[in-house]
Amino acid sequence: MEKDKKKKVTVIIISILIVLILLLALTYAYFSTQLSGKDQIVKVGELELVLDETSEGISLDNAVGISDSKGMSLEGSTFELINNGSNAVDYTIYLDDNTIGETDTRIDDKYLKYNLNKNGNDSGATLLNKIGSNPNRVLDSGTIEGKGTNKYKLNLWITDEVDGNYSGQVFSGKLRVEVSQERETVSETLLASIPDENLYDDGVDTFITGEEPNNYVWYSGKLWRAVSVNNEEKTVKLVTQWNISAINYSGGSTAFEGSYMEEWLNDTTVDGFLGNLREPAKFIVTDAKWDATMDDTEFGSMTRPIGTTTVTSPVGLLNMYEYQSSNNGSTNGFLHNGLYWWTLAPYSSSNVWYVNDSGIASKGSPQFNIIGSRPSINLKSSVKIVGGDGTEDNPYRLNGDNDTNLSGTLLNTRYSGEYIRFGSGENNLYRIVSHENGTGTKIVSAEPLKNSGTFITSAFDSNNNVNYSSINTIGSFLNDEYLTSYVGSGYSNMIEDSTTWYLGTVGNATSYKLAKYTDSSGSTLTSSTTNAKAGLLRYGELMGGQFDRYGNNTSYWMLTPYSSSNVWYFNNYDSGLHSLPSGNLYGIRPSLNLKSNVIITGGDGTKENPFEIALQ
Numbered sequence: 001m002e003k004d005k006k007k008k009v010t011v012i013i014i015s016i017l018i019v020l021i022l023l024l025a026l027t028y029a030y031f032s033t034q035l036s037g038k039d040q041i042v043k044v045g046e047l048e049l050v051l052d053e054t055s056e057g058i059s060l061d062n063a064v065g066i067s068d069s070k071g072m073s074l075e076g077s078t079f080e081l082i083n084n085g086s087n088a089v090d091y092t093i094y095l096d097d098n099t100i101g102e103t104d105t106r107i108d109d110k111y112l113k114y115n116l117n118k119n120g121n122d123s124g125a126t127l128l129n130k131i132g133s134n135p136n137r138v139l140d141s142g143t144i145e146g147k148g149t150n151k152y153k154l155n156l157w158i159t160d161e162v163d164g165n166y167s168g169q170v171f172s173g174k175l176r177v178e179v180s181q182e183r184e185t186v187s188e189t190l191l192a193s194i195p196d197e198n199l200y201d202d203g204v205d206t207f208i209t210g211e212e213p214n215n216y217v218w219y220s221g222k223l224w225r226a227v228s229v230n231n232e233e234k235t236v237k238l239v240t241q242w243n244i245s246a247i248n249y250s251g252g253s254t255a256f257e258g259s260y261m262e263e264w265l266n267d268t269t270v271d272g273f274l275g276n277l278r279e280p281a282k283f284i285v286t287d288a289k290w291d292a293t294m295d296d297t298e299f300g301s302m303t304r305p306i307g308t309t310t311v312t313s314p315v316g317l318l319n320m321y322e323y324q325s326s327n328n329g330s331t332n333g334f335l336h337n338g339l340y341w342w343t344l345a346p347y348s349s350s351n352v353w354y355v356n357d358s359g360i361a362s363k364g365s366p367q368f369n370i371i372g373s374r375p376s377i378n379l380k381s382s383v384k385i386v387g388g389d390g391t392e393d394n395p396y397r398l399n400g401d402n403d404t405n406l407s408g409t410l411l412n413t414r415y416s417g418e419y420i421r422f423g424s425g426e427n428n429l430y431r432i433v434s435h436e437n438g439t440g441t442k443i444v445s446a447e448p449l450k451n452s453g454t455f456i457t458s459a460f461d462s463n464n465n466v467n468y469s470s471i472n473t474i475g476s477f478l479n480d481e482y483l484t485s486y487v488g489s490g491y492s493n494m495i496e497d498s499t500t501w502y503l504g505t506v507g508n509a510t511s512y513k514l515a516k517y518t519d520s521s522g523s524t525l526t527s528s529t530t531n532a533k534a535g536l537l538r539y540g541e542l543m544g545g546q547f548d549r550y551g552n553n554t555s556y557w558m559l560t561p562y563s564s565s566n567v568w569y570f571n572n573y574d575s576g577l578h579s580l581p582s583g584n585l586y587g588i589r590p591s592l593n594l595k596s597n598v599i600i601t602g603g604d605g606t607k608e609n610p611f612e613i614a615l616q
């Protein structure tokens with residue numbers, strides 16, 4: 001009892017000493033207030049920060065700490081960030097230490113929790129020491145659009161989860177808001193930052209050249225390379241760094257228009273690339289023109305197509321001229337990723353150009369060659385960069401695609417390609433595939449499973465059964481040893497107990513849709529299915545492609561039968577092949593369907609900072 005009384009005195013001292021100072025770093029204007037009286041307003045250019053001082057402010061009035069539910073129900077302190085201008089503004093809100101008395105001792109952050117409600121969404125009860133140490137405690141960051149307003153309420157309380165001696169200690173804090181209105185479009189940034197010797201202007205487009213220029217862009221969960229800037233429109237052509245999947249180009253025709261490839265790239269359903277791209281109307285040119293003119297020139301000639309055959313689609317592929325322009329017709333430019341991948345350009349009426357693992361142009365049959373796909377898009381001229389330096393580890397981030405403070409957000413609201421920390425040890429990196437069942441999140445391991453750094457391999461089925469199940473060779477491993485030893489119970493509880501896995505057969509010259517549907521119209525689901533907790537990706541599915549260079553990866557099984565006797569697999573340079581189920585041992589990339597109530601607890605979805613997740 002005596003201990004409780006002593007703590008009550010301490011809490012009263014803390015509540016009296018809390019001061020909030022709001023600082024706009026743009027022009028170093030600031031003000032301080034004791035959270036009483038009228039509204040306080042700071043105007044800096046077009047920005048306006050308003051502190052509502054009619055609220056009770058931050059209240060810490062419980063002697064021994066309070067629960068999260070009690071802390072989050074406190075009145076809190078409210079404020080608004082208002083952008084009166086027409087241009088977007090980037091900002092970061094920090095909670096900094098404020099000066100305390102010479103004889104006072106500051107309470108440790110581990111005893112304090114906070115909740116920041118932004119526009120009606122709570123950050124969640126969070127220990128103060130989890131968001132960085134002074135002066136880098138980040139409460140919120142992001143972009144406020146022109147004419148936009150963010151409304152906040154901040155609660156701070158002593159937690160009842162951590163015991164300790166904080167008698168006589170105090171807390172005094174200040175809110176610091178740093179903002180920046182300086183922002184350039186993607187084209188401006190690239191043309192200004194890429195050295196002149198790495199730019200090639202052919203009069204229509206300015207191409208980025210060289211072996212490793214700083215032209216990496218992160219958008220919609222995927223790493224891209226900037227290829228060129230259109231001189232007139234100032235649009236920027238991007239191509240994915242890695243192959244997103246691998247399919248046959250068409251049923252026989254070498255024309256891009258009407259091909260399986262064009263359909264897959266522009267499929268707006270959950271099965272296609274465009275259907276899983278973030279807000280395409282906001283970011284990309286949806287009526288882009290793709291030059292698919294037949295090109296029978298020799299590799300290295302650097303001849304621009306004459307434009308007799310163009311296709312209008314949101315998503316396309318690079319043609320041979322664009323590939324060669326990345327390094328003056330040589331094979332070791334930045335677009336060479338060590339894998340096989342289709343280009344847009346037909347070589348003849350029977351073959352289409354593709355790039356092989358050595359970076360050399362080759363010709364392949366559109367119906368019989370199963371080769372990787374690297375989607376290409378054109379960013380609108382208005383898209384701006386808000387962060388990054390264009391390097392692989394810190395790619396450029398785009399305005400509107402640079403989400404921060406996602407703690408508490410449902411995973412099923414996120415985008416194909418984003419990274420997740422799932423499981424433990426060397427096999428704990430996964431990627432979002434899609435939201436196929438509408439409520440959950442389908443994920444796949446970022447690379448095939450390893451054991452002490454070596455890829456593990458398995459037969460698909462020792463009895464030569466081409467249909468996957470939870471009891472065939474590979475399915476038995478995935479639904480038993482894998483879930484127990486590679487995932488663990490903490491993460492396994494997040495997985496749906498039963499997912500429907502589609503086992504449609506895809507043969508030569510047929511559509512990728514047959515892996516899931518009865519025909520290429522995609523209107524009726526196949527009846528060839530199985531139910532299991534863990535499975536594999538099917539032929540043509542997103543994120544099924546290789547994401548490392550030939551020699552740094554391994555072949556792995558797909559879920560889809562090629563015929564009644566063979567099953568598809570992707571080799572280590574991303575060419576689709578097929579094998580008897582017991583004929584060869586290949587790698588395993590597990591796929592899982594996570595529950596609808598899985599939430600994000602940290603991270604930003606990039607490879608360097610994957611999402612941390614938990615059950616809500």
